[in-house]
Structures are given as structure tokens and as C-alpha cells.
Amino acid sequence: MTGGLLIALYLFTLAGFLGLDVIRKVPPTLYGALATCMGAVAAIAVAVALPASGASGNGAPAILSVCAVAIATAGIVGGLLRTARALRERRDQRR
Amino acid sequence: MNVVMNVTTVNALGNFAVPIVYIASTVFFVLGLKLMCRVRRARRGVTLLGLGFVLALAGLVLEAAHLDPKLVLAGVAAGLVLGLIVGLTGKVELGAGFAPLLAAAGGVAAVLVAVSAFLSDEAWPLGGALALEGGPRGAALGLAIASGLAALVLGVLAAQGPAARGSGQPSVVALAASASGLASAMVGFALGNPIVVTVGGLVATAGWTLAAIVASALGREPLDVAFGSGGKAGESSARDEYRNVKACGPEETAMVLENARKVVLVPGYGMAVAQAQHALAEIAKMLSLRGVKVVYAIHPAAGLIPGHMNILLDEAKVPAAQILEWEAANAELADADVALVVGANDIVNPATLNDATSAVFGMPLIDVARARAVFVIKRSLRPGAAGAKNALFDLPQTNMVLGDAKKVLQAIGVELKAQTPAAAAA
Numbered sequence: 268m269t270g271g272l273l274i275a276l277y278l279f280t281l282a283g284f285l286g287l288d289v290i291r292k293v294p295p296t297l298y299g300a301l302a303t304c305m306g307a308v309a310a311i312a313v314a315v316a317l318p319a320s321g322a323s324g325n326g327a328p329a330i331l332s333v334c335a336v337a338i339a340t341a342g343i344v345g346g347l348l349r350t351a352r353a354l355r356e357r358r359d360q361r362r
Numbered sequence: 363m364n365v366v367m368n369v370t371t372v373n374a375l376g377n378f379a380v381p382i383v384y385i386a387s388t389v390f391f392v393l394g395l396k397l398m399c400r401v402r403r404a405r406r407g408v409t410l411l412g413l414g415f416v417l418a419l420a421g422l423v424l425e426a427a428h429l430d431p432k433l434v435l436a437g438v439a440a441g442l443v444l445g446l447i448v449g450l451t452g453k454v455e456l457g458a459g460f461a462p463l464l465a466a467a468g469g470v471a472a473v474l475v476a477v478s479a480f481l482s483d484e485a486w487p488l489g490g491a492l493a494l495e496g497g498p499r500g501a502a503l504g505l506a507i508a509s510g511l512a513a514l515v516l517g518v519l520a521a522q523g524p525a526a527r528g529s530g531q532p533s534v535v536a537l538a539a540s541a542s543g544l545a546s547a548m549v550g551f552a553l554g555n556p557i558v559v560t561v562g563g564l565v566a567t568a569g570w571t572l573a574a575i576v577a578s579a580l581g582r583e584p585l586d587v588a589f590g591s592g593g594k595a596g597e598s599s600a601r602d603e604y605r606n607v608k609a610c611g612p613e614e615t616a617m618v619l620e621n622a623r624k625v626v627l628v629p630g631y632g633m634a635v636a637q638a639q640h641a642l643a644e645i646a647k648m649l650s651l652r653g654v655k656v657v658y659a660i661h662p663a664a665g666l667i668p669g670h671m672n673i674l675l676d677e678a679k680v681p682a683a684q685i686l687e688w689e690a691a692n693a694e695l696a697d698a699d700v701a702l703v704v705g706a707n708d709i710v711n712p713a714t715l716n717d718a719t720s721a722v723f724g725m726p727l728i729d730v731a732r733a734r735a736v737f738v739i740k741r742s743l744r745p746g747a748a749g750a751k752n753a754l755f756d757l758p759q760t761n762m763v764l765g766d767a768k769k770v771l772q773a774i775g776v777e778l779k780a781q782t783p784a785a786a787a788a
Contacts, residue, residue: 272498275551279563282547286567289395290575294611298532298576299456301398304411305569306465306535308391309513309542311561312472313441314418315553319475320437321429328482333437335474340441341448342467342542343415348449349461351408356454358405 307346313339390414462520468542469513506548513541533576540569616777622699632705641771643678659691661709701730707746
């Protein structure tokens with residue numbers, strides 16, 4: 268189990284450095300779109316909320332997990348859709 | 363015995379399938395974010411990010427087949443409806459209304475998961491028996507709650523705070539995303555989900571980096587943009603005088619240029635300083651090859667001495683037929699799609715026409731505002747030799763491409779070349 272935690276720590280560290288590098292040069296017109304879709308990606312917590320919501324049975328933990336799933340899903344769907352809409356709008360304006 | 367065997371086989375399969383799906387999903391997230399940094403690829407980037415989530419969901423389904431589907435579906439359905447409403451209704455602008463709060467969704471979800479984990483498990487470190495496992499996990503859950511709440515605060519600040527609707531807003535949204543990512547990574551850490559750790563950690567630093575990029579474009583620090591009221595006190599930079607300045611990069615400039623029918627190039631003193639005439643002539647040549655009509659507009663007072671621009675353009679072997687004096691150029695500008703101003707300021711200042719108090723009033727004007735789109739390549743928003751503010755920079759059709767004229771033009775040239783392999787070879 269400790270091994271699992273250590274591997275997770277490795278992953279976290281390396282992913283962190285990857286994140287520093289993925290974003291290098293960003294054209295100013297994309298600032299808003301990139302920030303919004305990053306918000307959507309940050310809602311990846313849904314991947315732990317979802318199993319938790321199905322496993323914790325009843326009571327407060329279950330309700331909290333279901334709420335977490337709902338909020339994270341809304342963040343993902345809403346964030347990506349808004350980004351896509353804004354990008355489409357911009358393309359149409361250019362034409 | 364048989365049953366046990368079957369279960370192990372399924373588990374073994376699952377043991378491979380789930381990590382592979384998760385890894386593929388992570389790859390989509392990284393590539394998606396990478397594409398989002400390019401104007402031409404951004405839409406594909408969003409698609410990849412969406413696929414990343416679809417794959418992550420597939421992994422969850424594989425992994426969690428034994429779960430009670432009612433609660434799971436209730437949560438997903440509610441989120442889907444809410445997400446569709448927020449995503450498809452309201453204004454298109456990304457900063458409008460409460461849309462910036464979406465970036466806090468991951469953080470809030472992480473807080474709820476962490477609280478739920480604390481509540482549901484009696485074996486939590488409160489007992490102390492599991493110090494080795496429980497210690498780090500409890501700490502991770504605590505951090506998740508702290509950074510998730512920070513994400514919520516930043517999301518509210520992005521929607522309603524000092525930076526709301528301003529040019530600094532994306533910086534605050536990115537900070538909220540960064541905090542959400544950190545919170546997600548922490549619950550992933552505590553509950554043992556590698557994809558959440560990886561993707562959360564990725565967004566945690568990527569969000570911070572983006573926040574810093576946006577803030578530094580404004581000459582400020584990310585936290586100062588989120589919480590501060592305005593620019594630094596006592597700093598009366600030229601930037602403060604402008605309200606609606608839009609900045610853009612070489613890539614977008616190239617995209618607009620290549621779709622134009624007529625382009626008017628307006629060189630100024632800045633082109634001479636940067637020795638950018640060759641790069642400019644190169645772009646003009648590529649555009650001509652694409653069938654774009656290109657002319658140069660020469661202002662009598664552009665540069666250090668009369669004829670300065672003509673000498674430089676001649677040096678860059680620009681055909682004389684393309685070079686127009688200011689009055690002829692103004693006639694061309696009336697139906698031009700793009701005016702590209704290279705290192706000029708006072709000679710394109712509309713105050714020469716309409717502001718009797720301005721130092722440049724009464725001078726000849728190359729009236730670039732007549733063109734459908736204006737791109738101004740300039741090192742900064744500082745005033746030109748006459749010391750006058752230039753209202754052109756504030757116009758809705760004007761885009762500032764800040765940077766060294768030669769470097770910017772070369773970057774535009776690279777973009778144009780990439781889009782026209784045949785023309786570049788010719």
C-alpha cells in the first residue's frame with residue numbers, strides 16, 4: 268500500500284513538471300478558451316467521486332459523493348461546451 | 363473453484379485493460395491541452411479533451427461494474443443536465459456571468475469527496491492505528507479540502523472579483539483551474555486513483571503557468587490580478603490610458619492576412635529600427651503569390667528623413683508599383699481587408715483629424731481605421747515621437763501584436779509558409 272502511495276507521488280511530481288512544459292507559448296486570443304477548458308479538465312476528480320458515490324451505501328457520504336459527481340460532471344460538460352462554443356464563434360467571425 | 367478461477371481471470375483482464383484505458387485517456391488530456399495553445403488546432407484540442415473524459419469514463423465502467431448504478435446514474439444525469447444548461451445557454455463570451463465558476467467545479471467536487479471519505483470510513487487516521495497509510499492519506503484529504511475551497515474562492519473572484527470581465531480574468535480562471543487540479547490530485551492520491559493524480563497534477567501546474575503568462579502580458583503577478591484592485595500604485599504606464607486594447611499573436615495575424623483580398627502595409631520608424639523591411643517584403647511576396655493584393659502606404663513623415671521608407675523598401679526589392687503615397691493609400695484603405703501597421707504610431711493616429719488638442723492634429727494621416735481589420739506591430743503601447751495617445755489602439759477592429767517588428771514579421775512569415783507549401787517553393 269505504501270508502494271502505491273509512493274508511485275502516486277512519483278506520478279504527481281512528474282505530471283506537475285509536464286504541466287509546466289505543456290503550456291509554453293499561448294496566443295492572447297486563446298487565454299480565455301485555454302483557461303476555461305483547463306477548468307473542465309481539473310474536474311477529473313469525477314473519476315474518484317463516481318466510484319465513491321456507488322460504493323458508500325447510504326447516508327451523508329453517499330449524498331456528498333453523488334453531489335460531487337454531479338458538480339464535477341457539470342464542470343466538465345459545461346466547461347468543454349463553452350470552450351467549443353467560443354472557438355466556433357471566433358472562427359465564424361473570421362470568415 | 364471454477365467460479366474463483368473465473369473471477370481471477372476477469373480481474374487479471376481488468377487489471378490490464380483499466381490502466382491502459384486510463385493511460386490513453388491521460389495522453390488525450392496532454393495532447394488536447396497542447397493543441398489548445400494553437401489557434402488553428404484549438405478546436406481539435408477540445409475534441410481530444412472530450413475523448414479523454416470518455417476514455418476515463420470507460421475505465422471507470424470497467425473498474426466499477428459492481429457499483430450501485432442508481433446513485434451513480436443520478437449524479438451523472440444531474441451533472442449532465444446542469445452542464446448542458448450552463449454550456450449551451452447564456453452569452454458566448456467565456457467570462458460572462460457565472461461561467462468562470464465552472465473552473466471551481468473540480469475543486470468543489472474534490473472537497474465533497476474528501477469530506478465523504480472522512481465520514482464514511484471508520485479506519486481513518488483518527489484511530490491512529492494506520493499511521494503509515496492513514497497519515498499521508500489524511501494529509502492529502504486535508505490538502506484537497508484546502509485547495510478545493512481556494513478554487514471556489516478563485517472561481518467567485520473570477521466571476522465577480524476585481525478582474526471580472528477584464529483582460530486579467532483568464533488568469534484568475536486559470537488559477538481556479540490550478541487549485542481545482544491540485545484538489546483533484548489530492549483526493550486521487552488519498553483514494554488511490556492514478557489518473558486523477560496525474561491529470562490533476564498536470565492541470566495544477568499548467569493552470570498556474572497559464573495564469574502567470576496572462577498576468578505577465580499585463581505586466582502583473584497572478585495573485586495580484588486575482589485580488590488586487592488595479593495596476594500597481596504609482597505606476598502610470600501608457601497601458602492605463604487604453605481601455606479596449608486587444609492583443610493577438612503572429613499566428614492569428616497570419617490567418618487573417620491569408621484570407622484577405624487586399625492588404626495595406628504601413629511601415630514606420632519602428633520598421634527601420636528593427637531592420638524589418640526584408641521580413642515585411644517576404645510576407646508581401648507570399649501574400650501576392652496567394653492572390654492577395656498588397657500595397658505599401660508611405661507617409662511623408664515616416665522614419666527619420668523624408669524618403670526613409672522608400673530607401674528601405676527599395677533595399678528589400680519591393681516593386682515600385684506597390685508603393686503608394688499617403689493619399690493614394692487612403693483610397694486603397696477604403697476597401698482593404700487588412701491594414702498591417704509595422705512600427706508606426708503618430709502617422710496612423712486618428713487624432714490628426716479629430717482632436718484639436720493633440721500634438722499631432724493637422725498632420726497627414728494614413729487612415730488605417732478604414733480597413734476591416736487593423737494589426738499594429740509595436741514593441742509596446744508607448745506613445746510615438748509626438749507623445750500623443752493613439753485612439754486607434756482602442757478601436758474594436760484593431761489588434762495589437764506586441765513585439766519586435768522583425769521577430770513578429772518573421773513569425774508571421776513562418777505561419778504563412780506553413781500554410782502554403784506550393785507558394786513557398788515557387
